[in-house]
Amino acid sequence: MKGQAKPLRGRSPGKRLFAAIVSLCMIVSLLPTTAFSEAGVQDSIVITGTSGLCEHHTEHTANCGYTEGTAEIPCSHEHDEGCGGLTDPEACNHTHDETCGYVPATEGTPCTYVCEICNAQDNGNPVAPSDAQPEECTCETLCTGEEINADCPVCSVEGAGLDKVCVGAALMLPVTALAVEGAPNxxxxxxxxxxxxxxxxxxxxxxxxxxxxxxxxxxxxxxxxxxxxxxxxxxxxxxxxxxxxxxxxxxxxxxxxxxxxxxxxxxxxxxxxxxxxxxxxxxxxxxxxxxxxxxxxxxxxxxxxxxxxxxxxxxxxxxxxxxxxxxxxxxxxxxxxxxxxxxxxxxxxxxxxxxxxxxxxxxxxxxxxxxxxxxxxxxxxxxxxxxxxxxxxxxxxxxxxxxxxxxxxxxxxxxxxxxxxxxxxxxxxxxxxxxxxxxxxxxxTEGTVYGNVTLDESLTINQGETLTVPDGSSLNCNGNLTNNGTIIVEKGGNLTGDPGGTVVSAPTIGTQPASQTVTKGNTATFSVAATGEKLSYQWQQSTDNDQSWTDISGANAATYTTAATTTSMNGYQYRCVVSNSAGSVTSNAVTLTVNAATVSVTGVTLEPTSLSLFTGDTAPLTATVKPDNATNKNVTWESNNTTVATVDTNGNVAAVAAGEATITIKTADGNHTATCQVKVTQPTYGISADISALDFSIACPGYERPAAKTVTITNAGNQALTLNQPASTNSFEVGTLSKTKLAAGETATFTVQPKAGLAEGAYSETITVSGSENTTVTISATFTVQHQLEKVAAKAPTCTEVGNKEYFVCKVCGKYFDIDGKTEITQESTVIPATGHSYGEPEWSWSEDGKTCTVTFTCKNDAAHKETPKATVTSAEKTPATCTEKGVTTYTASLEFNGQTYKTAKDVTDIPATGHSYDNGKCTVCGAIASDFKAVITAGANGSWQKGTKDGLSFTSNAAYKHFRKVQVDGKDLDAANYSVKEGSTIVTLKAEYLETLSVGKHTLAVVSDTGTAVAEFTIQAAPATDNTRYYTCQSCGHHDWTATDAGYRCDYCGRVITEQVSGYPNVKGVYTAPTASPAPSTAPGSPATGDESNLVLWVVVLAAGSAALAGSFLIQRKKEQ
The missing domain is CATH 2.160.20 (Pectate Lyase C-like)
Structure with missing residues (x-):
């Protein structure tokens, strides 16, 4: 029938095989799941994957919001005595900062794209994806200082989780910190x-x-x-x-x-x-x-x-x-x-x-x-x-x-x-x-205090310098001022502390001046009293009722006395300005009252008191009757010699003839007199020149015109004159006069210069200057055109200097002439070339350090001639320096001389040894071990491990991980399969299966590194009893599990057989050990509890038995088939 299985014939070998496999799978499925954790490591997740990608979203862009996180950058700090963590890492007091390089991991943001084709979720809302992510922060600046950026609408909300990220970060950006606005290009x-x-x-x-x-x-x-x-x-x-x-x-x-x-x-x-x-x-x-x-x-x-x-x-x-x-x-x-x-x-x-x-x-x-x-x-x-x-x-x-x-x-x-x-x-x-x-x-040199100042640092006022404390400012010396100059404290300024040296304060007025009342003609006195250093006084006067003030000349004392008063001074006001280098203060204004009185003449003066006139001249005299407010100012005038000079009733003097006269004025009130001495002179006319002869010396034919010379004409008479412009001559050009109208004693100038292109010869001419009143003066001018030859003797040449033939040279123009002095020749034609040098091999002289080298060439023709051209010294490293040995530099000197290149070299051992660069006790350059470094076990020493424990036993050496070589237990090298090793600095963990093979008791561990061997002891403890019944401890291996045999009790671990009667066991005699509670998990550092208490050995035995049954079944089947 279709679909039904056909009946089997005989036994099927496949069934046995299938049944064995199924049994094995069931056994394995019963094995417990073992959870492992690493001591001291906290859970942390940094999203770095490309989550959310599919054929419809093949890459992350700015639109999906995905960013990668960054991994943690570990701290470079190593435990030492200073931090307290050398033997106990948990006791370390180190705090992360910018010097140790620690940067915490940052979490990235997930992709917010949801593909509705690949991940269709019908949530009834097709507009938004069913797994839409929370709003993502797109702010460039997450933190400001150590606070969350309050302007960021996402990062600043409660629960955003940036509070811990921002601590310790001056500025953290999601991707890269951007340059600040205005930063240099x-x-x-x-x-x-x-x-x-x-x-x-x-x-x-x-x-x-x-x-x-x-x-x-x-x-x-x-x-x-x-x-x-x-x-x-x-x-x-x-x-x-x-x-x-x-x-x-x-x-x-x-x-x-x-x-x-x-x-x-x-x-x-x-x-x-x-x-x-x-x-x-x-x-x-x-x-x-x-x-x-x-x-x-x-x-x-x-x-x-x-x-x-x-x-x-x-x-x-x-x-x-x-x-x-x-x-x-x-x-x-x-x-x-x-x-x-x-x-x-x-x-x-x-x-x-x-x-x-x-x-x-x-x-x-x-x-x-x-x-x-x-x-x-x-x-x-x-x-x-x-x-x-x-x-x-x-x-x-x-x-x-x-x-x-x-x-x-x-x-x-x-x-x-x-x-x-x-x-x-x-x-x-x-x-x-x-x-x-x-x-x-x-x-x-002038200092000023602005505002209120307290000296925090030392300040010195040097000699000749000043420091001013102006109104509204204060200075507290605070023990930091050295005053070698002057401190000026103006009004309203304040100085505290001990300034030392010279201090000048603004003046103050103690006693104000008082108003005065006087009779016309009398004087009035005003006084002021002031305090201060180096005071000066200036009295002022106001004639417009305090509208304006003017300084009174010479009124520079504390007391001022007016001149004789007049009625016009009635109501004048006076005040005094008292000053020093620190400022000034102005007194109160006071008033002068002047009462009228009859004023008599006290005297008379004339201006000028002497006159010098020429016949026909006139001049006025000015009379001043004193005082100005005299009641009767009438006067009379008189000349004692009218044949020489006369005077009219207004004081006008007229010169009549040569001679002297006295003019007298007399007052009607009191007959006071004054005089003026008058001298009358006849007029004279004449001119003179400051030089009578102009010599322009000698010039060579084809000469450049000599510089023009200036002639000064003086009016030598006592009357004004008018000069005529002088004319040029045949051989000399004459310039125009600087001016033609001269008062008595005044001067005028003009220039004289030989004309250009004059032929060889001697020239001598006269220049005439004339003026009004038939005045004249003459000046002679001379000029010679001719070469001035000088003979030059012949000289033989040397190897460095040229010689010359006999010739003539003009001392003026420098032209060369033949031995006859007639034919002009070139200077080159007189030269006999030098014989020249013939130099030998160079002599080199090096400095001790090889950085400079001098070279000398000696002329074979004349040993006195030596050349020392500058040599260029270059250097190159020949042998580099090592940690302990100096290196060698090759210095090469070279130069070009007379078309040839010369070189020489010198080796100098001058490169300093680099010195060792130790990293965890070992030189990174040559591998030498630091003498002060000692390898020790920093964690795990004297630990213990109990048989039956699943985890291994860990030890930490302070030697670097990269310097680790091997592990030894009890002085013997340990196969690498029996332990694991990792960084931090070097952590070696002996595996549990290896530890099971060691005998109960103490053992030694050696962690061998390039920088030394760290040694520690550890103890193997016997496995715990499996129940609370009485048991006997094997004296050979320390285990407790026995199996009854015909020969006696046999130890399940080492095979020892005991035939004696043991107390507590019917057929065994011996020493009885009381039961103990189940032992705690291993306390060895680095071995955290696994969370599973199953007997792993039992499961391994069961698994081995199943595997053996499977293999046996397979062999039997094959045998039968054969």
Missing amino acids: SLYVGDQQVINGNNTTFWTTDKSTGGLTEYEGNDDNWNVKYDPSTATLTLKGAKISGSYHQYNNPYTAGIYAQCSNGQSVTLTIKLIGENTITGYYGIYVNAEISADSNGTDASLTITGENNGNLEVSGSNHGIFVKSGTGNASLNIEKVAVTSSTNGDYAAGVYVMSGAGAINSPNISLSVDGGSLTASGTGSSDGILFYVGSSQATGATTSLTVSENAIVDAKTGGIKASDPNLNNLSDQIVVGSGTGTNGGIVFDG
């Missing part, structure tokens, strides 16, 4: 471009050259670090020297920061420890790319920690900040900065707006705590603010100090300027910042 430090995309870079500096080398270590032994995410350049004990680069550093600055086109440039320099920067510019932050390409603002901030300081010097500017089209600022925060220049027309600190900054740019310098010392030399400034465009008329410059900062520009001062060389220094706004305290600014 190019940042060249020393000789390196330190910008590498958005990566933080680390560098070390060469203390001798100032150059940089990229640092790839895991510790913090770097000197320069740049973080583009904050545009922060950290200097830690750095020494930097500018290096020219055509594109990245064309200015050879120590640090050069360049903006992007159209962008601002901002750089923060963070200081740790002492740092030094040198270059053509020390630091240059530049937002002006070229004449046609500009950035906007330029800003440099220098800050730091732990008393960081910076010393900057430039052969041009020390610190240079230049904007493009915007503002320029330099900010110093809580660090000590010294910036100097040793160049001319430069500045220690130079802050400027660019030529493109025409819309009122701000140029600022602020010091918030710490100090700035800016120095210039010679024509250089300490601090210079520069407005780069003449169109920027609204530009502002400012200097602010706060938090007790000190700005020292004693050398060079503080100035401001623009392209038109205008001095804008008076437009610099200097003041304290917004902080609680202000600061001190020294502009040259």
Whole structure:
């Protein structure tokens, strides 16, 4: 029947085989599942797979939200005595920080794409996938400082789980930290471009050259670090020297920061420890790319920690900040900065707006705590603010100090300027910042306190220097002030503490002046009493009822007495301004009252008191009757010699003839007189020249005209004259007079010069100058055209010097003539060539260090002639240095001389031995073992293992894993199959199956490494009893399981047979051991409980029996078939 099985004939061998296989499978399925865990490892998952991909979604994109996580970067910390974890890792007090390199793993985000074709889920809502993922964070910044980014709508919600991620992270980004806005487009430090995309870079500096080398270590032994995410350049004990680069550093600055086109440039320099920067510019932050390409603002901030300081010097500017089209600022925060220049027309600190900054740019310098010392030399400034465009008329410059900062520009001062060389220094706004305290600014020798200042650091006022505490400011010396100069405390200023030295305080008035009443003609006296050092007084007068005041000349004492008063002085007001170097104070104004009175004449004066006139001249005399308010001012005039001079009733004097006369004036009131002496002289006429003869010496034919000579004509009479222009002669050109009208004693000049192209010969002519009143003067002029020959004797040539034939040379024009002195020849034709050198082989002389070599060539023709051309010395490593041996350098000197190349070489053993570089006790270079390193077992020593335990027994050696060689137990090498080894530092685990073979009792373990052998003891304990019945412990192997045989009880493990009667056993005698509780799991370190208590040995026996039955059945079947 179709579908029914056919009946079988006889026995089927396949059935037995099938039954055996099924039995074996059932036995295996009964084996318990063993759970394994590793001690000290917490569960953590980092999603790195490409989950969610299918044929419809073949790759992850930004739309599906998938990101990969990052694996944990392990801590590089190793246990030692300092952390407490050398013997007990759990006792280690190490906390992860940036130095140990630990970075926790971060979890990625899963793909949110749901393929409804491959993974269809009908949830009744076709619009959204049934397994839609939670909203994904797309913020670039997850953390700000150590807090979650509160502006991120996903990350900041409760349960987002970023609170632990953010702790300890200054800024964590999902993918890569982006450069901060305004970060330099190019940042060249020393000789390196330190910008590498958005990566933080680390560098070390060469203390001798100032150059940089990229640092790839895991510790913090770097000197320069740049973080583009904050545009922060950290200097830690750095020494930097500018290096020219055509594109990245064309200015050879120590640090050069360049903006992007159209962008601002901002750089923060963070200081740790002492740092030094040198270059053509020390630091240059530049937002002006070229004449046609500009950035906007330029800003440099220098800050730091732990008393960081910076010393900057430039052969041009020390610190240079230049904007493009915007503002320029330099900010110093809580660090000590010294910036100097040793160049001319430069500045220690130079802050400027660019030529493109025409819309009122701000140029600022602020010091918030710490100090700035800016120095210039010679024509250089300490601090210079520069407005780069003449169109920027609204530009502002400012200097602010706060938090007790000190700005020292004693050398060079503080100035401001623009392209038109205008001095804008008076437009610099200097003041304290917004902080609680202000600061001190020294502009040259003059210092000023701004705001309230408490000296935190020492300050010295040198001799010749002043420090002013103005109104509204205060200075607390705080025990930090040395005063060798002068402190000026103005009114309203406050000085506390012990300043020492000279202190000048603003004056105060104790007694005010009083109003005075006098009679016309009398004087009035006003007085003031004031206190203060080195006081000066200036009395002032107001004639318009306090509307305006003028200083009274000579009124410079505490008491002032007026001149005799007049009625016009009635109501005048007086006051005194008392001053010193600390300031001034003005007294109260007081009033003068003048009562009228009759005034008599006290005297009369004449001006002038003497006259010198020529006949026919007239001159007025001015009479002054005293006092001005005299009642009767009538006078009479008289001449004692009217034949010489007369005077009219108005005091006009007329000169009549030569001679002398006295003019007298007399007052009607009191007959007071005054006189004037008059001298009358006849007029005279005449002119003279300062030189009577002009000699233009001798010139050669074809001469260049001698320089013109100047002649000075003087009016030698006592009357004015008019001169005529002199005329040129045949051989001389005569210039025009500087002026023709001369008063008595005045002068005029003209020039005389030989004409060009005169033939050989002697020339002598007379030049005449004439004037009015028949005045004349003559000057002779001479000039000779002729060669002045000088004979040169013949001279024989030498090997180095040429000789010459006999010839003549003109002393004036230098031309050469033959021996007859008539035919002109060339200088070359007189020369007899030198015989020349013939040099032998060079003599080399090396310096001891091989870095310099001199060479000498000696002329064979004349041993006195030696040449020492400069040899170029190059070096090459011949034998490199080892850890313990110096290396050898081959120095080669070479030069080109007389068309040939010469070389010589010298070997010098001058390369220092590198020294060992130990890593976990072994040199990474030569493999030597450190003498102070000892291999020890740090964990697992003196542990115990009980037979029947499934897990092995672990030991930890402090030797590095990479230095591991082998394991020894009880002094014998152990097969690698009987143990496992892994890192941390070296962890060796003896396998359980091997431990079962060891006898009960103590054993020794040795972990052998390249760096030494770590030895420890461990104990093998007997297997526990299987029940609580009485049992006997085998004295050979320590086991307890026995089997009764005809010969007696046989030990199931070692086969020992006991025939004696054992107490507790009917047929066995001997020592009885009391039962114990089931032993605890192994306490050996590194062997956690497995969670299964099944007898693994029993199952192994059962499995072996099944396998044997299967094999036997197969063999029997084969035998029967045969």
